[in-house]
Structure formats: structure tokens, C-alpha cells
Amino acid sequence: MKITVIDYGAGNLYSIRNAFQYCGQEVCVSGIPKEISKSDALVLPGVGAFGPAIMRLRELGIHRVLRSFAKQDKPILGICLGMQLLTEGSEEFGGHDGLDIIKGEVKSFHGFEKFAESSKVPHIGWNTIKVIKETQILEGIESKAMYFNHSFCFAKGDMDNILATCEYRGVEFAAVIGRGVIFGCQFHPEKSSKSGLRIIENFIKISRGAYE
Amino acid sequence: MQKVRIIPRLDIKNNTVVKGIQLEGLRVVGRPNELALKYYVEGADELLYIDVVASLYERNSLRAIIREAAREIFIPLTVGGGIRCVDDIAEILSSGADKVAINTQAIKTPHFLSECAERFGSQCIVLSVEAKRIGPKKWEAYSEGGREKTGIDVCEWVMKACQLGIGEVLLTSVDRDGTRKGFDLELVSEVASFCPVPLIVSGGVGKVEHLSEVLALCQIDAVAVGSCYHYNLFNIKLSKQFLRKTGFEVRL
Numbered sequence: 001m002k003i004t005v006i007d008y009g010a011g012n013l014y015s016i017r018n019a020f021q022y023c024g025q026e027v028c029v030s031g032i033p034k035e036i037s038k039s040d041a042l043v044l045p046g047v048g049a050f051g052p053a054i055m056r057l058r059e060l061g062i063h064r065v066l067r068s069f070a071k072q073d074k075p076i077l078g079i080c081l082g083m084q085l086l087t088e089g090s091e092e093f094g095g096h097d098g099l100d101i102i103k104g105e106v107k108s109f110h111g112f113e114k115f116a117e118s119s120k121v122p123h124i125g126w127n128t129i130k131v132i133k134e135t136q137i138l139e140g141i142e143s144k145a146m147y148f149n150h151s152f153c154f155a156k157g158d159m160d161n162i163l164a165t166c167e168y169r170g171v172e173f174a175a176v177i178g179r180g181v182i183f184g185c186q187f188h189p190e191k192s193s194k195s196g197l198r199i200i201e202n203f204i205k206i207s208r209g210a211y212e
Numbered sequence: 213m214q215k216v217r218i219i220p221r222l223d224i225k226n227n228t229v230v231k232g233i234q235l236e237g238l239r240v241v242g243r244p245n246e247l248a249l250k251y252y253v254e255g256a257d258e259l260l261y262i263d264v265v266a267s268l269y270e271r272n273s274l275r276a277i278i279r280e281a282a283r284e285i286f287i288p289l290t291v292g293g294g295i296r297c298v299d300d301i302a303e304i305l306s307s308g309a310d311k312v313a314i315n316t317q318a319i320k321t322p323h324f325l326s327e328c329a330e331r332f333g334s335q336c337i338v339l340s341v342e343a344k345r346i347g348p349k350k351w352e353a354y355s356e357g358g359r360e361k362t363g364i365d366v367c368e369w370v371m372k373a374c375q376l377g378i379g380e381v382l383l384t385s386v387d388r389d390g391t392r393k394g395f396d397l398e399l400v401s402e403v404a405s406f407c408p409v410p411l412i413v414s415g416g417v418g419k420v421e422h423l424s425e426v427l428a429l430c431q432i433d434a435v436a437v438g439s440c441y442h443y444n445l446f447n448i449k450l451s452k453q454f455l456r457k458t459g460f461e462v463r464l
Binding site: 047128145193 | 214215217257279282283284286288305306307309310332333334335379408409433434464
């Protein structure tokens with residue numbers, strides 16, 4: 001089974017690869033659409049701004065591979081900005097369309113009325129997620145504290161696709177989204193100690209299940 | 213409530229962890245990744261590695277340390293010391309670090325901060341400030357690991373850096389570092405009163421009460437601890453239990 005971490009110039013690829021290796025799964029790292037499309041499961045990382053990231057995915061032709069994967073019900077795990085890219089779009093820096101694989105939009109924390117005044121952005125640090133839907137991706141997690149580092153969040157979308165939420169300064173946002181075998185984590189599972197590694201293990205199991 | 217982060221601070225020289233007092237007189241403490249792994253297992257929320265030599269040779273060996281750490285430590289790694297250009301940052305991040313802390317180069321060329329924030333994202337860029345008291349409610353920013361005067365006012369500098377797009381501030385008191393006398397509370401509360409990005413404070417922890425003391429005073433997001441953990445005065449577990457008991461949210 002081949003899991004590929006997509007390299008499009010954004011994201012801590014080395015840490016993601018280490019985390020998968022630690023969980024017993026070797027991964028490929030590639031930015032070439034042909035190679036990526038031959039995979040059985042994909043990981044879409046992301047650190048930085050939405051606009052340049054989505055443009056880069058389009059420039060490299062990777063956006064087509066991701067949409068095709070989604071149509072074939074093949075597993076995808078989006079991490080942080082990677083999760084946001086899977087949605088319909090983000091209002092960051094003037095607004096950009098996303099991959100439209102999972103319904104919902106991404107908004108700045110500042111855009112929420114409930115966002116406590118003088119609250120700090122980015123949301124950096126450990127915060128507790130609340131599981132809304134029992135699913136395989138969130139199985140067996142002991143501590144629900146995960147590491148977040150982001151200024152935009154998944155604002156609204158089909159409630160069916162929200163698997164876990166988190167609250168920051170009065171705003172409840174989606175911490176984990178999912179549809180079928182396509183998932184997104186707003187936090188960094190590869191930096192969330194044991195609980196994060198468990199999510200990665202779960203994704204590996206789901207990918208094996210889909211492969212077999 | 214936001215959980216407070218406990219961040220062990222590892223000052224690195226010649227592939228070893230060192231510890232000084234007021235950033236001078238460095239003593240060898242131990243092997244970086246042995247200590248790092250120990251802290252990770254004990255429940256550290258993040259690790260801070262600071263290269264106190266900041267030469268090219270040292271930077272390469274620090275990258276190797278980070279690469280090794282990232283193989284079995286799955287919490288955020290923040291790395292600082294000697295970061296001079298975007299390539300340095302790209303190399304450190306691709307070695308497994310999540311954030312970089314910048315001091316001297318930012319003071320020399322402030323727009324370096326906005327360049328880095330645009331290229332890598334604000335969430336990767338931490339402003340490292342070494343603050344030395346020069347009068348009542350006045351502190352001067354020091355560069356070169358707290359060794360060189362700059363004539364720059366700390367509060368004005370932090371404000372400016374936030375406008376340039378940094379994601380976080382690491383504030384170290386040069387006067388209190390290694391002394392175990394507690395934080396410079398006036399410095400911390402002054403900066404905390406206006407800082408719009410998350411704030412990590414460092415320099416001076418000597419007993420577990422110093423942690424709750426600073427958190428009770430003002431809005432800070434993380435505490436970096438050096439000597440106490442390196443010399444085993446008390447550990448991370450005790451720190452978190454104590455903070456929980458005194459009413460602060462921590463990741464247990």
C-alpha cells in the first residue's frame with residue numbers, strides 16, 4: 001500500500017513522514033501528479049496562507065489528482081491548512097476557492113461576533129477537542145488535547161461532515177471534518193504527542209481497509 | 213480556558229545543552245536529545261532549542277540535533293539562535309522544526325520579519341527578545357544572545373514587530389535568566405498588556421510558585437523553563453500538577 005505526502009512547498013513534510021514511520025508506515029513524498037495519482041492514500045499538509053497554497057496546487061496540477069481521488073473514494077488526510085484547502089474556500093486575503101471536496105467555508109477568527117475582544121491570533125497551543133461523531137479516525141484517543149496553530153478556521157458547513165469541534169475564545173469551530181474516507185484535522189496530529197499519533201495510526205488502518 | 217504551555221528551554225553549544233546565569237558563564241548540562249526525549253515523555257508541551265554560539269558550524273550541528281529529535285519527539289519544536297536569512301529558516305523547518313525564533317537579524321533588518329512571515333506564514337515566526345532593565349519601567353533590547361546593547365526600547369520593538377507580521381513573542385529577561393529569583397514581573401506585565409500575539413516568557417524560574425505567580429498577574433500563553441528542569445529542582449509533572457491546583461488549565 002502506498003501513502004504519499006504531497007509536497008507542494010508548504011508544510012512540515014519531514015515531521016509528517018517521521019510520524020507515519022513511527023506508526024509503522026513508510027510514506028512517499030512527492031509533488032509530481034503522476035506519482036501522486038498512483039498512490040492508495042494521500043496526506044495533504046499545509047502551513048502558511050491559503051491563496052498561495054491553492055495556487056501552487058493548481059500550478060502543479062495536483063488539484064485534479066485530489067479531486068479525482070475524492071471521486072474514487074480513496075483516503076485523504078488534510079492537515080491544518082491542508083484541511084482548509086479541502087473545503088469550498090477561504091476568505092483569507094480577499095477570498096480564494098478551495099478544492100470543494102468537503103462542503104464548508106473557512107473564516108478568520110476575527111470574523112466571528114462571539115470572538116472575545118483582545119483575543120490573540122494565531123490560536124497557538126494545546127486545546128481540547130470534543131468528539132461529535134464516533135468515527136474510526138478518532139478511535140482510541142485517550143487525551144483529547146491537540147496542538148493547534150492557525151488564524152483561520154472552518155466556519156460553517158454540513159453538520160454531517162463535522163466529526164469534532166474545539167472552542168477558542170468563544171468561537172466553536174471544526175477540529176476534525178470528514179466525509180467517507182476523506183478527513184481533515186485543523187490541529188497537527190504529527191505534533192500532538194500520543195493522541196495525534198493515534199489519529200495517524202487510525203488513518204493508516206482506514207487506508208489499509210480501503211486498499212484491501 | 214486556553215491551556216498554558218510548559219516549554220523546556222535547551223541552550224545549545226557544541227552539541228551539548230548548556231546553562232548560564234544572565235546568559236553568561238555557560239556550564240555543560242547534558243546531551244540535547246536525551247534531555248529533549250525525557251521532557252517529551254514527562255509531558256512538555258513544546259521544546260525550545262536556542263543555539264547560543266550562532267556560527268555556521270553550530271547551525272549545521274543544531275540542524276542535525278533537530279532532525280534526530282523529530283524522529284521520535286512529536287510535539288512542536290521551536291529553534292532560535294543565529295538565524296540570518298530565509299534559507300536558514302527553510303533548512304531548519306525542513307529538518308523538523310515548526311517555528312523559528314529570531315532576534316539579532318530582526319533588529320538589524322526589521323523587514324526581515326515581514327519577509328519571513330510572508331514566505332513561511334506568521335505562525336512560524338517568533339520574535340525573540342532579550343530584555344535588560346535600564347530604569348523604572350524601561351528595558352533595552354539586547355542582541356547577539358543578550359550580549360550586545362542596541363539602544364532599542366523593548367516595548368516599542370515588540371509593538372513594531374507585531375505590526376510586521378510575527379506570530380509569537382519569546383520574552384527573556386537577561387537580568388533574571390539563570391538566577392532562579394523569579395520572572396521580572398514588571399517586564400512581563402508591561403509587554404503582556406499590549407502584545408496582540410501569543411507570549412512566551414523566559415528567564416528566572418527558581419521554584420514552582422514562580423509559574424503561578426506570573427500567570428496570575430497577566431495574560432501569557434507559555435512559560436519557558438531552563439535550570440529548574442536541567443538541574444532537577446522540580447519536574448514538568450510537578451509544574452503541571454501545581455498549576456492545575458492553583459487554578460490554571462494545563463495539558464495533563
